[in-house]
Amino acid sequence: MIKASAVLLSVKNLKTYYPIKRGILSRTVGYIKAVDGVNLEIYQGETLGLVGESGCGKSSMGRTIVRLEKPMEGSIVFNNEDIAAYSNKRMGGIRTDLQIIFQDPYSSLNPKKRVYDILAEPLKVHKIVPDDKIPEEVDRLLDAVELPKNFKNRYPNQFSGGQRQRIGIARALALKPKLIVCDEPVSALDVSTQAQVLNLLKDLQEKLNLTYLFIAHGLGAVKYISDRIAVMYLGKIVEIASTDEIFKNPRHPYTKALLSAYPVPNPYMRNRKKIILEGDVPSPANPPKGCRFHTRCKFARKNICNEKVPGLKQVKGVKGEHLSACFFHDAF
Template sequence: MSNHEQIPDTATASPLLVLDQLKKHYPVHGGILNRVTGHVKAVDGVDLTIYPGETLGLVGESGCGKSTLGRCIVGLEQPTDGRILFAGDNIAGRSTKDMVQLRTKLQIVFQDPYSSLHPRKTVGDQIAEPLYVHRIVPRQEVQKEVDRLLETVGLPSTSKSRYPHEFSGGQRQRIGIARALALKPQLIVCDEPVSALDVSIQAQVLNLLKELQKELGLTYLFIAHGLGAVRYISDRIAVMNAGKIVEIGDTKELLRSPKHPYTKVLLDAFPVPDPRRRNRERIELTDEVLDSVNPANPMNSADQTNPTNPTNL
């Protein structure tokens, strides 16, 4: 496995999650016979390490493979190749039956807090369902646990008798977080959990996630395409482009001194709250950046430094 990551100085424990050359390719069909004519390399050889109790932010433009990576980790997508080591155990390619017990350790909070909830089931029933299936608590205590989970995320216990459409977007996302917490997971993949919310509500949800992490010792993979939320919540940031991790490092260091040209373009696109810098000079997409953005146009020279390879940074 590549050793291009910067391990945090505070990380003294063994890694909780290690991705080793993880790949997820989707076949492209075409022609009269509908044969496979190529592949979309959504995730293309990703190496990543997440330590217990930290938040790793994963940023990149839409379509770069962030969500696919998260779905592979929790078993919603089967990787094409590579390893997913969770607490030292390779969980890549596990069957649905084998993944049942892992569901208690790996959870996901989806981007859309409405479509991820069943519209015809009450909030209480949806939070209680995994408790019944995995027998986290005795059956007679399930409703009491549902009340506790709702109160943990800042909602009254009386909310359990209501339906998802009766809540605001921020409240629905809190319900999604409560459902993820129901199984007492170690790692939660947050797949753009605040991108569909108003700015003021985003701050509330981010603060809730930080409080829960401190209280419960959670580990997050926080996926986003905006740097504002990632800057606030992450200990480290990984930048993804065209299915690859192009740069990774400590949040403050990476934002202060980015190395990869694609990271610099992302940072330059971030709004600056200073009207005096409104007409600041913008970083243009150079040929080097375009090569990393568009994998269909690789470098012509075989021995030329490839900007999509993090080991060259």
């Protein structure tokens, strides 16, 4: 874990709500609380994994951090600047340091443009290199993601999913960023291609001193690439610790349930006990009071879990950072 490194990005009380509109006049009648009061730090040079069920707010949080979504409340301190309230024009100077890799590589690439034009555009807009050096820089980017240089004359529909994702990674690298949000970058790929892309991301991180926020619901990929892991449930972070600590010593009931569903390639553990969560995930438009997880938690206690909101607190008896948002994590 890279605890001693400088904090590159700090998120405090971050809230991202999406309005629910109804009626002829499209009046706002409520909000989808996708991200609801998140506090998080990402250290220089590390990979922070962000996991949770679909719909828990992972992607909304990643998009908010790079300011593709505007937060309703809270701060996003990146490189000692609070960018939460920056206008789109002012964000232009920050874009070179903050980039994102999208889940679907095909929909994120313009099908009418050749690979050369896709990679050259950010170089031109942000004046990363002189115009006469752009062809050389495009070749360098393709080489960095292990694609042949002659691919630059092709269109996105002429590539496989894994190759398209490599082009997406090359585009993110074009501006020489400090932080890259990887929004489920391997979930749309087959298993063998996933491994290749993950290895590529790790190699690039080492060579270029990159920092990643790696968003995924596949625990295998997160375990392989992450230094620390943050677990998200219904818009809130419920546990944060090093990767080894999360997998060996999970303390929040939701994290325990997630890990029990994770397939382990060990025949002696095929009969291990599974934790089956009862009930459905509550609506983010009307989340339960108190602990968000209490409606599905077998350890929940009345008049405490359904009334009070647990904050992230250090787990007792554990060396290093291990935060859990549970009133009773020391009881089990």
